[in-house]
Amino acid sequence: MVHYDPFSAEVMEDPLPVYAKLRAEAPVYKLDKYDAWAISRFEDVWTLSSEPSLSVASGTTPSQVLTKVQPVTPMLNLMDPPEHTKLRVELRRFLQPKSIGHLEPIAREIVKQSLDEALPTGRIDVLGEFGMRLSVQMACRAVGIPLEDAALMASLVNRFFGREPGVEGMTADGLAAAGELIAYFMNLVATREKTGDAADDVVNKFRHVEVGGRKLAPEEIASHLSMLIIGGSETFPKTLANVMRRLAEHPEQRAWLRENPAGIPEAFREGLRFDMPTQFLCRTVTKPLEVGGQKLMPGQGVLFLYASANRDALEFPNPDVFDIQRRAARILSFGAGIHTCIGLHVAQMEARVCLEEALRRMPDWEVDWAQSERLRTEFVQGFAKMTVSFRPS
Numbered sequence: 001m002v003h004y005d006p007f008s009a010e011v012m013e014d015p016l017p018v019y020a021k022l023r024a025e026a027p028v029y030k031l032d033k034y035d036a037w038a039i040s041r042f043e044d045v046w047t048l049s050s051e052p053s054l055s056v057a058s059g060t061t062p063s064q065v066l067t068k069v070q071p072v073t074p075m076l077n078l079m080d081p082p083e084h085t086k087l088r089v090e091l092r093r094f095l096q097p098k099s100i101g102h103l104e105p106i107a108r109e110i111v112k113q114s115l116d117e118a119l120p121t122g123r124i125d126v127l128g129e130f131g132m133r134l135s136v137q138m139a140c141r142a143v144g145i146p147l148e149d150a151a152l153m154a155s156l157v158n159r160f161f162g163r164e165p166g167v168e169g170m171t172a173d174g175l176a177a178a179g180e181l182i183a184y185f186m187n188l189v190a191t192r193e194k195t196g197d198a199a200d201d202v203v204n205k206f207r208h209v210e211v212g213g214r215k216l217a218p219e220e221i222a223s224h225l226s227m228l229i230i231g232g233s234e235t236f237p238k239t240l241a242n243v244m245r246r247l248a249e250h251p252e253q254r255a256w257l258r259e260n261p262a263g264i265p266e267a268f269r270e271g272l273r274f275d276m277p278t279q280f281l282c283r284t285v286t287k288p289l290e291v292g293g294q295k296l297m298p299g300q301g302v303l304f305l306y307a308s309a310n311r312d313a314l315e316f317p318n319p320d321v322f323d324i325q326r327r328a329a330r331i332l333s334f335g336a337g338i339h340t341c342i343g344l345h346v347a348q349m350e351a352r353v354c355l356e357e358a359l360r361r362m363p364d365w366e367v368d369w370a371q372s373e374r375l376r377t378e379f380v381q382g383f384a385k386m387t388v389s390f391r392p393s
């Protein structure tokens with residue numbers, strides 16, 4: 001009989017064997033301790049992502065839905081229709097390909113600068129110096145956060161995701177960092193009010209938009225903005241590190257990619273499928289629902305095990321093979337349904353620029369395991385730190 005607890009040492013060490021058992025033996029699995037259901041098969045997660053009887057309003061992280069230590073504050077990803085639909089439409093235009101096109105040359109400059117600094121030493125810290133330096137600056141620019149505060153944003157986001165042995169989920173310091181982010185954005189909104197800054201950006205969109213027939217209060221705007229900076233800066237470096245690790249492990253695929261750079265978006269997509277950092281996100285049942293012969297009742301939590309679904313053999317032939325030319329019809333790494341990642345075009349552009357430049361300028365990189373640190377938490381898997389070494393030029 002399969003046993004699954006996202007906080008167990010075994011699962012945090014390597015969740016994939018347990019996911020395989022769940023998919024085979026109990027695709028709709030009850031976690032009694034948390035009164036929640038874990039959904040592990042691709043088709044179920046995909047279909048349930050558009051199920052109106054599942055709500056995000058009680059939170060989506062394990063710290064909100066399972067351990068309940070993280071407060072639920074107003075954020076786009078925690079809104080149900082119709083308010084969600086209205087706000088998402090208003091925000092979407094800022095993150096669409098045509099609105100972010102001007103960011104690509106800036107991204108390339110940032111990436112080139114990182115590589116210029118790294119090339120003489122023959123090593124680069126992929127998460128910090130390469131990935132996060134880019135993603136934080138891109139998120140700041142896409143949203144309208146002053147660029148001089150990019151380093152502060154990076155440090156607050158890193159603290160937010162910190163974990164401590166023996167503490168289930170978010171730490172006290174992570175919660176403090178969340179509070180500091182809110183305080184920062186309240187101050188930013190107050191400054192905009194004072195100066196009358198009328199920039200056409202996300203910060204001002206939040207200041208003026210009406211949702212549910214009223215304007216948003218400053219603390220609501222601050223909460224929305226903190227979600228955008230967290231979502232916009234944290235996941236990309238982790239996925240980039242995973243993709244670079246897999247390409248180093250498959251030098252023949254990397255060599256092919258160097259000759260065929262048009263394949264980079266698909267390679268990144270395969271990396272996202274193969275090693276999705278966010279293990280799962282949650283929903284809460286609002287109306288009785290039957291899934292896979294199980295009855296889900298109002299108030300119960302539901303875990304979309306995205307990382308499991310992306311390895312489901314019913315959806316992907318040879319799911320445990322990394323193949324950058326796979327061309328999967330669907331993947332779940334950006335979610336599905338109405339909460340599909342709104343920042344996916346930003347992430348895809350960042351990945352393309354990073355991988356194009358890395359393949360050109362440090363084509364033989366290897367993971368330096370002595371200078372790398374795995375991240376093993378109930379929520380996010382991958383690397384906390386990853387250094388790669390390459391032939392200096």
Ligand code: HEM
Pocket residue numbers: 060076077078088095139142227228231232233235236239272278281282332333334335336338339340341342343344346347
């Ligand atoms: C590789 C990078 C990224 C990955 C893997 C990723 C993944 C995801 C996933 C899985 C969701 C669905 C959440 C759910 O099911 O509850 C999501 C939603 C979201 N993401 Fe991303 N994301 C990335 C980058 C970004 C960026 C760069 C931004 C912003 C600039 C962003 C902003 C958002 C927002 C605002 C939502 C909520 C959308 C909604 O509820 O309508 N993400 N993302």
